[in-house]
Amino acid sequence: MGVRNFKARPFLKWAGGKSQLLPQFQDLYPEALKNGCIDRYVEPFVGGGAVFFDVAARFEVKSFYLLDVNAELVLVYRVIQREPLRLIERLQDMAARYLGASEADRKSFYYAVRDRFNAAQPGINYEVYADVWVERAAQLLFMNRTCFNGLFRLNSKGQFNVPYGRYKNPKIVDADNIVKISRLLQRTEILCGDFTLCEPWVTENTFVYFDPPYRPLNATSHFTSYSRDKFGDADQVRLAEFFKRLAENHGVYLMLSNSDPTNEDAGDDFFAVLYEGFDIHVVSASRMINADPSKRGKVRELVITNYHC
């Protein structure tokens, strides 16, 4: 199969998703990507993969490398990669039962799925692909579509605790998209772990996009619920050191997103100091900037590149 574009779309609602920023990102991608000179795309904080799917749909890249510390998320990517049809079948079955039920029965169905998902957790070996992964991936995708706000949140015991969300007609399965994603994942390596594990993948003609958990602007915007592990300032510094080390390699294009501390404190030069010598661009995002989910507003965010745009 020759190199071609893959018109797959994100399949998960994921906190910090970048879909809304893609139009602004087009101008910030490296020229080498637009000219067809990039062989590898690496995304070490992949989450819902909005940028991964955008790059795969618009440019010809030979291979893709994804990493995320969230084991449940990586499990879903692996299942789509290996057994898309079994996953679609399970989702179609769940969707038929859910959508045909009364409001009260939908609610009990949701909580029964959530209970089974949580009860199975201690028995899952996230290292070795197994038959039970298909059911687990189906449960996670189903809950992502039917839970309140579509968030993925684990409590301190690692349990999924998001309540039922009252949606009229949620799209629980998009079979065509799952098949397209699976085709794209045939040329993709996916690992679970810390972002530094991507280093061996970063060779000449590689584009790396980093989208770490954002440094919080203030206490109420602090979002650390992707997994139980927090990503604090020490990790932001560790990431900047890693970025600088990769930037020393020839033919490596690096792009990184983060919050802009000057939204709250004009004198906060945390990222300006960490990424001194690199290009720092400003984009505008609509984010929840308050504890009240109905209050959204425009905030500035940073995009740092080791190349000029």
Ligand SMILES: C[S@@+](CC[C@H](N)C(=O)[O-])C[C@H]1O[C@@H](n2cnc3c(N)ncnc32)[C@H](O)[C@@H]1O
């Ligand atoms: C801002 S989200 C990425 C959102 C993604 N770009 C999208 O469009 O959906 C950050 C991701 O980093 C992951 N993460 C947190 N700490 C990590 C670490 N040390 N190494 C790798 N991934 C990490 C989280 O699980 C989460 O999926």
